[in-house]
Amino acid sequence: MNTHEHESAPDRLGEYLIGKKIGAGGMGSVYLATNVHTDQVVAIKILPSSLAREAGFVERFHREIEALKKMHNPYVIEFYDSGVENDIYYYVMEYVDGETLTKRLRRDKRIDWKTVIEISIQICSALKAAHDAGIIHRDLKPSNLMLKDDGTVKLADFGVAQLFATEKLTVTGGIIGTAEYMSPEQAEGKRVSRQSDLYSLGAVMYVMLTGKPPFSGKTMLAIIQKQKYGQFDRPGRYVDDLPVWLEEIVCQLLEKDPQKRFPDAYVLSRRLQEVLNKYEMSTSEDTYALSGTSDVSVTPTVVQSASDQEAGSGTLMQGLMRAQLEADSTGSKLSQLFDNTFFLLGILALLVLGGYFWFQERELTKYEMFEKAQQILKQPENPEWYTARDKYLLPLLESPPTELEEKIKKSLNQINTYELRSKAGMTARRRLRSGQENEPRRFIMLAQHYLEAGNLVQAEIILSALVDALQGDTERKEMRDVAELMLNALREDATRTAQRYVMLTQSMSNADTLFKEKKYKEAADVWKALIVLYGQDPNEVAQKQIDKAKRNLANLPELNQAEDAPTETQKAEPENE
Template sequence: MHPDRVGPYLIDRKIGAGGMGNVYHGVHESTGQEAAIKVLPASMAREDGFVQRFSREIDALRQLSNRHIVQLFQDGATNDGTFYYAMEYVNGVTLTSEITDRKRIPWKDVIQFSLQIAAALKAAHDAGIVHRDLKPSNLMLTREGVVKLTDFGVASLFASTRLTRTGGVVGTAEYMSPEQARGQRASRRSDLYSLGAVMYVMLTGRPPFTGPSANDILQKHQFGQFDKPSRYVPELPRLLEELVCQLLEKDPAKRLPDALVVMKRLEQIRTRMELVENTIESETVERLAPGTTITPDDQEEEDGNHHPGPATMVRNMIREDVTSSLVKSPIGRFFDNIFVLVTLLALIIVFGVWMKRRSVTHPDDQLKMARAILEKEPSYAWLRARDEMLQPLLDSNALPAAKQEIEAMISQADQYDFCDSLPADPKGSRDESSELQRLIRKAFDDFSQGDPVAAREQLEAIRDIAARDIRNVYLTRFLNETIAKWEKDPLTTGRVQLLTRLLEQVKTEIADGTTLEQTRTCIESAVNLYSGDRAVSDQVNQLKELLNQIPTQTAP
């Protein structure tokens, strides 16, 4: 059974289901607009994670406008607590169904589909959104062959507060990037890896990695080697295969940098292969002089006097060059063997272990190298020196006499890392929605910087404004949940401990009557730093009382 209506939409049938609820086909009662309505049932709405993910999908779609991404129409909540949003209805099938029906999609169609998917990813990435769950079931294909990207439920916004905890794995195993499989944060290049996996399954009919469980597949994404697509599709153009393999690189830095570059590469491959086909299939007809008769092929061969014209010679040269570029050499065929590759991999591992044992850097030399790097201008090299030289030295206690120096250099690199992460230019507000986002982001920044009281008051004011607009029902719910959470966990433990320790120290110094001027200076500094912080107002007042107990030094 399905509901008769959801909001202003009259429901006639169910068209999909998933972990986040059901999707129905409906028509707007006033405008007659056809739409797909995604519904989060009231039972799921009681779970914070589901509501946040549902809200995140709506926020992502609201920022996107592209022919290859489903369009958001409106969102809201029903009287019984059911959350929903209406989006563009795509009259077609999922790419999963297309692959199932056709087994393997011809490489020309794969290029066409991949160009459209890359265009959708470019639009999302330009808006600061990483999809994080690109897969065939999230790609709709219309009857006209237009691809539409859907399901931004696990998408993340650049520079926004993550709803997924650090270390959590988000995505679908068969199409997940190695860094996502490790629980690391996804980036644009993570989506490009997933695009490579989608291209692979379109070409071969199977994903690059399979296994009996999701964990097995995730392990293969991180450490396994997939079969080249040409093993299943021998006629696959080498240039297209190289592109798929590059997108499936384990190291994100080795993949193409962004979706625009992927689109350009696909266009180049399509253009070149069209030229190849036109060259091979075309037949050059040479002009004959008046009165000249055409000599039959067998007579030409017997006479041995026929010579090809210039156009034919050029055509034949191009044909030979293209054919040779598409045919693998004997060496290439030798290395395109799984047993050869496994053997070579084993030899490389053994050689690498042997070289590592030979080339272990002495701890003293590591410390010298780290010193030399940190004496230069601050750069990313400082962080590499910290992670690859200093931290291992500290963990192994290889140089106990230099422990204090190593800790100081690590602290220096940490400070650079912190300063480099600070936003240089706060985002402006282009419209009402982005202005609310800017205010919320500022409140979160204040909370992270140690002012939970002011941050909570800001969120309460933002909530009061946002709650006046029915379109902000999800945002209002999120703000209420965040305010409640901040009241329970204000993150003031560190400053309370610092000022409590300082109070004990200055009481001892006042009782001893020594270094009173230094004590006065220390108390004044602490009061200046925390005088406006209501989270530690008690400790600040105690410091002020102690300050009054210190006699003022008079001139002789």
């Protein structure tokens, strides 16, 4: 525990009387305070003296103050004052009487999509103010968003904000932020941009809509790996009435490539407003007025939610009628087209044909079904793999094309292995929560950690040893079964087993080539490195290669001899298979 957690706040700082503690974070604590002259209730953030003595904290605290000073926006916490007293740095800001978005989500689990849009538009305004001031927030998350009783949102905590003009920070910023809401480029320690904050906003919108972030995991490293390479479930999978427009916006915000996201917060806010406008237009029975904004096209638009696509044809016709009425009221050239009978007949024919092809899903061929499954399986392991199995592969197995049969079975084995491993992990976690089997569970969770990190060799070593250690232990039979299940699943995964020894095989071949080129020291270095990396691997394939590397090393004379004058032993070829 850090020493500053034990430090108590002074009774008074400057002209502010300090009250109860209302928040805490890595950059100090926040207290309720009162101005002795005006009786104004404020919030005061204090950097303890213990942190003030540590390198970088005072500079970072001042950056947060400078960031707040630059911004004037109704959706950003307002800055009032700052100072230092007895080595205690502090700044005074607006006190928001409300709750954090985190607290709201804990209570309500999810937020309806219209409210999500209203909250997000306010956040866009706050981000635009920050970006216009040359500031990237870098830590946008539910706990940094305050919700007032009147629905107003306040963006807080610029403690890790990055100023565009601060060159030193750009270079040395590193990975700072919260993993669940961190953009892929930030997770890699790369330069962040406005689009990085927009990615975080997309993650916040996702958690508001679905009740969970797009990526989660047991460790920060696991989450960061998913942010960089993983694929999230589309939010419409969890929200039945979600308009497809809003779903597409969230998915675009969560693009891995920053250039594929929206260009800035202002454009995003307009797109969010369009969703509300289009939804109101599509559901209204007594109005035909289109949105007055230049961004909303008069072109009729089909409104479809994730669970209500059958209303598409009727909605499209309503849109056409509204467009016609709007055109009549303005006297545009569009009205002349609608007066043309042939044009109207053509539109009707297109509607009929388009509606038919829109709602009739073409039956996929067996090869297309297999290809769909393979596209899903190219993603990192995730529950969507079950869709590939249930929707495409199992139906195919009933009467598969001969040339695909083995490939289908191989894919099913791959999915079944993932399922076994997932179930084993869940069983282990249930045992963990029960507080029983402390020692075996520790090793199982350690093995699970290595599996998620891709260190299959170490995971296999731990699981194999645990299975042997619990042999005949009736009290811990269940934990042994879990370990054995995970171990079998790992060993049965032939594809992974083959892939994990590609480097070993290639490196052995490279060492042989180096030896033939009389680069004896380089060859020896490769063999020694492989012994370190794979020496403890219990797999027979690996041990065979490691034994060969050891024999080749044993046959080498002292390497301090001149490499251009090999001895008789050196002239011999290294042992081959």
